[in-house]
Amino acid sequence: MKKFKMKSIFAFLATAMLAMMLVGCGGEKKDAAADAGKADKWVVAINSTFPPFESVKEGTKDYQGVDIDIAHYIAKKMNKKIEFTDMKFASLVPTLQSGRADVIISAISPTSEREKVVSFSKPYYFPMKAILCKKGAGYDAMDKLKGKKAGASMGTTYAKELKAVGGIEVVEMDTTPLVVQDIKNGRLAAGLFDSSQAAVFVKQNPDLELHVLQGAVVKDDTFAIALPKDSKDVEKINEILKEMRTNGELHKILVAHLGEEGTKEYEAAIEKLDIAKL
Structure with missing residues (x-):
C-alpha cells in the first residue's frame, strides 16, 4: 500500500514538473513573439x-x-x-x-x-535662416534686432543664435506658431526661423514679411x-x-x-x- 502511494506521489510530481516546463516554454515563446513585435x-x-x-x-x-x-x-x-x-x-x-x-x-x-x-x-x-517680422518693419539683418525683443522655438539653434548676437531680448516659446502669433500682436519685433518654414507662415499671414539671411551653412544649421x-x-x-x-x-x-x-x-x-x- 505504501509503495503504491509513493509511486502515485512521484508520478504526480513528475506530471506537475512537466506541466510547469511546458508553461515556461510557452511563456518564453510568447515573450519572444512580443519582443519580435516590439522590434518591428x-x-x-x-x-x-x-x-x-x-x-x-x-x-x-x-x-x-x-x-x-x-x-x-x-x-x-x-x-x-x-x-x-x-x-x-x-x-x-x-x-x-x-x-x-x-x-x-x-x-x-x-x-x-x-x-x-x-x-x-x-x-x-x-536650411537657410530667415527673420520674420511685420510687413514694413525691415528687419533684414540680425544686428537690426539689437535693443528689440525677438523669439524662437524653445531649445532650437535659432534661439541660441539670437542670444549669440548680444543686445537682443530673446524669448523662447513652446512652438513656432506661438512666436508668429506674438509677432502679429506686437509682443515680439521678430522671430528667427528656417526660411522654408518662414515662407509657409508668410503665405498664411499676408501682414508678415521674411528676410532670408545670407551666409555659410554649417553643420549646426543642418x-x-x-x-x-x-x-x-x-x-x-x-x-x-x-x-x-x-x-x-x-x-x-x-x-x-x-x-x-x-x-x-x-x-x-x-x-x-x-x-x-x-
Whole structure:
C-alpha cells in the first residue's frame, strides 16, 4: 500500500514538473513573439508645429510634411511599422535618451552639445535662416534686432543664435506658431526661423514679411536624424538617405511640400555648398 502511494506521489510530481516546463516554454515563446513585435515597431519622435517639415493636416489627426514622408520611406526600407509621438521640441532628445522613442526625425540639428548624448545621421537638409517680422518693419539683418525683443522655438539653434548676437531680448516659446502669433500682436519685433518654414507662415499671414539671411551653412544649421548614442542603425540610415538623394525620392518629397519653384531654388543653392556634397 505504501509503495503504491509513493509511486502515485512521484508520478504526480513528475506530471506537475512537466506541466510547469511546458508553461515556461510557452511563456518564453510568447515573450519572444512580443519582443519580435516590439522590434518591428519604430517610434518616431516629432514636434508637429514646424511646417513644411511636420504639421497636423487640417481637419484630421494625420501628420504631414517633409520629415513625415522621409520617416515613412526609411521605415519601409528597414521593415519597420511606424508610430509617431508628438511633443514639444525641447522634449525630443530627453524622450530618445529615455528609450520612449527609437528615433527623432523632426528638423533637428546635429549640434556638438546634442552629439554628446545621441548619435546623428549625415545631414539630409541644409536650411537657410530667415527673420520674420511685420510687413514694413525691415528687419533684414540680425544686428537690426539689437535693443528689440525677438523669439524662437524653445531649445532650437535659432534661439541660441539670437542670444549669440548680444543686445537682443530673446524669448523662447513652446512652438513656432506661438512666436508668429506674438509677432502679429506686437509682443515680439521678430522671430528667427528656417526660411522654408518662414515662407509657409508668410503665405498664411499676408501682414508678415521674411528676410532670408545670407551666409555659410554649417553643420549646426543642418537637419539630421537622431538615434540613441552609438546606434548600429546610423550607417544603414545614411545609406538610405544617400539613395533618396540619388534616386530622386528626396526631390519628389521636397516638391510635394515646398513646391516646384521652392525646391528648384533650394537645390540650386545647395549645389554650391561643400557640406551638402554626397
